[in-house]
Amino acid sequence: MNEDISPNYKPFTPETIVDYIRQRPEMGDVFRPTEPLVAEEIGDGNLNLVFRIWAEADKERTVIVKQALPYLRLVGGDWPLPVDRARIEAEALKVEYKLVPQHTPRVYFYDPDMYLFAMQNLNRHIIMRKGLIEGIKYPRFAEHIGLFLARTLGGTSDLALDFKTKKLEVKRFINPDLCKITEDLIFTEPYRYTERNGFHKELEPQVLALQADEKLHVEVAKMKEKFMTQAQALVHGDLHTGSIMINQTETFVIDPEFAYYGPMGFDIGAVIGNLFLNYAAHEVRTPDPAKRADFRKYLTDTVIDLWHVFVREFQPFWDQADPINMPKGYQDDYMLRVLQDSAGLGACKMMRRVIGLAGVADIRGIQDVHERAIAGSLALHIGRSLLLEREQIHTIEDLVEIATACKPTYPWGKTTLS
Amino acid sequence: MNEDISPNYKPFTPETIVDYIRQRPEMGDVFRPTEPLVAEEIGDGNLNLVFRIWAEADKERTVIVKQALPYLRLVGGDWPLPVDRARIEAEALKVEYKLVPQHTPRVYFYDPDMYLFAMQNLNRHIIMRKGLIEGIKYPRFAEHIGLFLARTLGGTSDLALDFKTKKLEVKRFINPDLCKITEDLIFTEPYRYTERNGFHKELEPQVLALQADEKLHVEVAKMKEKFMTQAQALVHGDLHTGSIMINQTETFVIDPEFAYYGPMGFDIGAVIGNLFLNYAAHEVRTPDPAKRADFRKYLTDTVIDLWHVFVREFQPFWDQADPINMPKGYQDDYMLRVLQDSAGLGACKMMRRVIGLAGVADIRGIQDVHERAIAGSLALHIGRSLLLEREQIHTIEDLVEIATACKPTYPWGKTTLS
Numbered sequence: 001m002n003e004d005i006s007p008n009y010k011p012f013t014p015e016t017i018v019d020y021i022r023q024r025p026e027m028g029d030v031f032r033p034t035e036p037l038v039a040e041e042i043g044d045g046n047l048n049l050v051f052r053i054w055a056e057a058d059k060e061r062t063v064i065v066k067q068a069l070p071y072l073r074l075v076g077g078d079w080p081l082p083v084d085r086a087r088i089e090a091e092a093l094k095v096e097y098k099l100v101p102q103h104t105p106r107v108y109f110y111d112p113d114m115y116l117f118a119m120q121n122l123n124r125h126i127i128m129r130k131g132l133i134e135g136i137k138y139p140r141f142a143e144h145i146g147l148f149l150a151r152t153l154g155g156t157s158d159l160a161l162d163f164k165t166k167k168l169e170v171k172r173f174i175n176p177d178l179c180k181i182t183e184d185l186i187f188t189e190p191y192r193y194t195e196r197n198g199f200h201k202e203l204e205p206q207v208l209a210l211q212a213d214e215k216l217h218v219e220v221a222k223m224k225e226k227f228m229t230q231a232q233a234l235v236h237g238d239l240h241t242g243s244i245m246i247n248q249t250e251t252f253v254i255d256p257e258f259a260y261y262g263p264m265g266f267d268i269g270a271v272i273g274n275l276f277l278n279y280a281a282h283e284v285r286t287p288d289p290a291k292r293a294d295f296r297k298y299l300t301d302t303v304i305d306l307w308h309v310f311v312r313e314f315q316p317f318w319d320q321a322d323p324i325n326m327p328k329g330y331q332d333d334y335m336l337r338v339l340q341d342s343a344g345l346g347a348c349k350m351m352r353r354v355i356g357l358a359g360v361a362d363i364r365g366i367q368d369v370h371e372r373a374i375a376g377s378l379a380l381h382i383g384r385s386l387l388l389e390r391e392q393i394h395t396i397e398d399l400v401e402i403a404t405a406c407k408p409t410y411p412w413g414k415t416t417l418s
Numbered sequence: 419m420n421e422d423i424s425p426n427y428k429p430f431t432p433e434t435i436v437d438y439i440r441q442r443p444e445m446g447d448v449f450r451p452t453e454p455l456v457a458e459e460i461g462d463g464n465l466n467l468v469f470r471i472w473a474e475a476d477k478e479r480t481v482i483v484k485q486a487l488p489y490l491r492l493v494g495g496d497w498p499l500p501v502d503r504a505r506i507e508a509e510a511l512k513v514e515y516k517l518v519p520q521h522t523p524r525v526y527f528y529d530p531d532m533y534l535f536a537m538q539n540l541n542r543h544i545i546m547r548k549g550l551i552e553g554i555k556y557p558r559f560a561e562h563i564g565l566f567l568a569r570t571l572g573g574t575s576d577l578a579l580d581f582k583t584k585k586l587e588v589k590r591f592i593n594p595d596l597c598k599i600t601e602d603l604i605f606t607e608p609y610r611y612t613e614r615n616g617f618h619k620e621l622e623p624q625v626l627a628l629q630a631d632e633k634l635h636v637e638v639a640k641m642k643e644k645f646m647t648q649a650q651a652l653v654h655g656d657l658h659t660g661s662i663m664i665n666q667t668e669t670f671v672i673d674p675e676f677a678y679y680g681p682m683g684f685d686i687g688a689v690i691g692n693l694f695l696n697y698a699a700h701e702v703r704t705p706d707p708a709k710r711a712d713f714r715k716y717l718t719d720t721v722i723d724l725w726h727v728f729v730r731e732f733q734p735f736w737d738q739a740d741p742i743n744m745p746k747g748y749q750d751d752y753m754l755r756v757l758q759d760s761a762g763l764g765a766c767k768m769m770r771r772v773i774g775l776a777g778v779a780d781i782r783g784i785q786d787v788h789e790r791a792i793a794g795s796l797a798l799h800i801g802r803s804l805l806l807e808r809e810q811i812h813t814i815e816d817l818v819e820i821a822t823a824c825k826p827t828y829p830w831g832k833t834t835l836s
Contacts, residue, residue, distance in 0.1 A: 168594065330636045
């Protein structure tokens with residue numbers, strides 16, 4: 001799979017990356033040619049090396065360098081991954097930066113021999129998932145992410161690009177291996193027995209019921225087909241709350257290495273699905289009913305608001321559309337399909353985070369197994385309901401109503417292990 | 419658009435092509451190195467040069483050479499076209515030959531400098547459209563084309579190809595300029611005023627009504643979006659009855675220069691739509707009611723049979739599908755969507771052949787303007803009904819029933835010009 005790897009490629013270390021970065025002319029705005037730099041490796045360790053580099057004299061002059069490893073570290077050399085994904089990620093960031101610079105880290109350069117790129121260090125932000133787990137509200141997030149989604153999805157679709165650019169962009173972002181990870185981990189493995197699934201014993205009855213539910217399999221298969229065939233827009237492809245760097249005033253979306261031309265609902269659904277995973281986690285993470293209700297209201301208001309912002313910010317694409325080609329009735333139908341796709345695709349992302357290989361800290365980070373099972377059970381119910389009832393969704397409020405009507409069914413009465 | 423054209427490229431003439439072809443080692447099976455060859459140019463003259471070449475000593479030893487011209491001859495140099503389409507066509511023929519050699523001309527070689535390829539001369543076959551216009555039945559056609567469609571569409575989809583091959587095939591067949599022709603001529607121009615539309619004055623009231631029908635525009639827009647975004651299978655892209663070479667025992671599909679990854683229904687619909695264009699033409703071409711009914715029964719039986727053959731020959735792809743990934747309920751839904759897509763996309767192909775730039779001889783070849791308007795009126799009604807009622811179609815018999823219930827509404831009573 002990596003037969004075409006550059007002969008010059010070598011993984012860097014904190015020692016070697018400093019010399020390398022000092023020599024790059026593109027870094028002249030940040031570092032002086034001879035000044036001492038410091039680097040540390042801060043990657044979460046499964047796909048890439050990530051270096052934080054700063055000037056010894058001034059910690060605020062800093063960049064991130066991300067270098068692709070030719071394998072998925074999580075499972076060792078067994079799962080080789082193309083280093084080309086560094087190109088995809090750097091190019092996707094550049095596209096996004098052009099469309100929404102206020103929510104995208106700046107890329108300084110991409111090195112096609114080393115499969116790495118340097119980008120803005122978001123050193124005043126934290127990973128959103130961590131904040132949400134702690135119950136921190138981000139009042140500007142809905143506005144920011146709605147704009148990001150509208151600009152990046154609308155702006156890379158046939159609504160904004162001419163026929164040729166769009167098709168050449170589809171070609172440039174063909175991303176087989178990373179799409180395959182999604183196909184397997186999101187749409188395939190959660191719905192069958194595999195050793196890689198990571199759900200906990202306590203959830204087994206509910207997971208086995210889902211795995212035996214042919215009606216559910218039919219809908220998952222439709223979502224998988226959509227993921228595999230609908231070249232609607234350049235999607236980020238992994239837009240969960242762990243790909244968002246945030247604080248009270250700013251929001252940045254990082255890590256688009258899974259970017260490819262896919263359905264818009266895959267990104268919107270990822271955001272909504274991850275907000276509902278957090279919603280489910282607070283079932284046990286926030287025992288105080290009033291506090292819980294308050295934070296959940298923040299989460300569901302955020303879901304509602306981000307959709308309304310998305311629709312508002314998407315409107316310019318419709319305003320410039322030819323009304324004969326795309327009459328109002330078509331525009332409404334298009335937006336409705338994006339909403340229903342978001343529900344269905346986001347639902348699949350929720351369920352896989354409970355059942356499959358890669359969980360989310362919101363739920364898997366809950367120490368007590370019974371509490372973890374309660375939150376997992378609720379997340380699975382929300383996912384299942386959003387997927388099966390997505391065609392009844394006509395407004396974002398419908399979507400929230402379906403999700404918030406769900407309750408955990410763990411413990412299982414007499415069958416429970418507790 | 420043709421900035422990358424090879425510096426060695428030159429259009430051949432019947433004189434120069436003979437020397438060229440004699441020197442090609444791949445032709446050793448057909449021609450001897452020094453024997454006299456004869457060539458004539460037989461292109462219909464809008465996109466390509468087409469040479470028929472044969473051994474003077476034996477007319478049966480013969481090939482066709484097809485060379486791309488860098489512009490659309492129909493409108494002169496105003497519409498430049500990428501010569502890369504010769505590569506697309508040659509490569510698509512090779513894919514189809516591998517899957518259904520009995521219905522695909524053999525390609526001997528492709529020359530990337532001259533943008534030409536040599537292929538089997540189907541010298542015992544005629545263009546199907548001509549035969550159908552004359553009222554000739556082809557009893558084996560449904561069986562042949564059903565097989566061709568199932569093998570080429572199923573065999574290039576995610577159902578048959580591994581994740582990587584499929585995505586690299588999508589990339590290899592990105593075909594922006596020829597897709598753009600379809601987007602304009604089939605999905606855009608027929609539904610508005612343009613100078614290029616080619617309908618006759620007599621049809622104007624019905625055409626204007628269609629162009630004012632917003633409900634129709636909505637459905638056309640959905641079909642256009644599907645054409646532009648659904649990378650389901652390698653489609654031929656122009657599978658009308660003029661792309662089919664046929665006789666009583668054999669059927670060959672030629673001319674896949676519009677090939678790209680699109681919706682399966684685009685090819686199936688092209689065949690069905692063109693059979694119904696011919697059906698509409700016989701409203702006036704075959705005045706004898708018994709003869710007309712007989713030939714139309716052949717046409718509608720062919721539509722029904724080709725779908726059933728398609729479904730039967732598609733079944734092996736389902737048989738090898740993982741039943742958890744793709745349960746029966748999903749398979750049924752998939753086939754139903756392909757059927758409804760075929761109705762909707764085929765309908766658009768019908769309407770454009772009456773309204774738009776490029777007509778079909780079945781209808782535009784009718785000498786008498788009033789008779790031509792009757793046939794055109796019927797074709798438009800069939801197209802409109804199939805598009806608007808496609809979601810009520812659950813069987814191929816439903817589709818045929820909708821089409822055969824349509825009647826021409828020309829002459830328009832008092833508003834007629836006759």
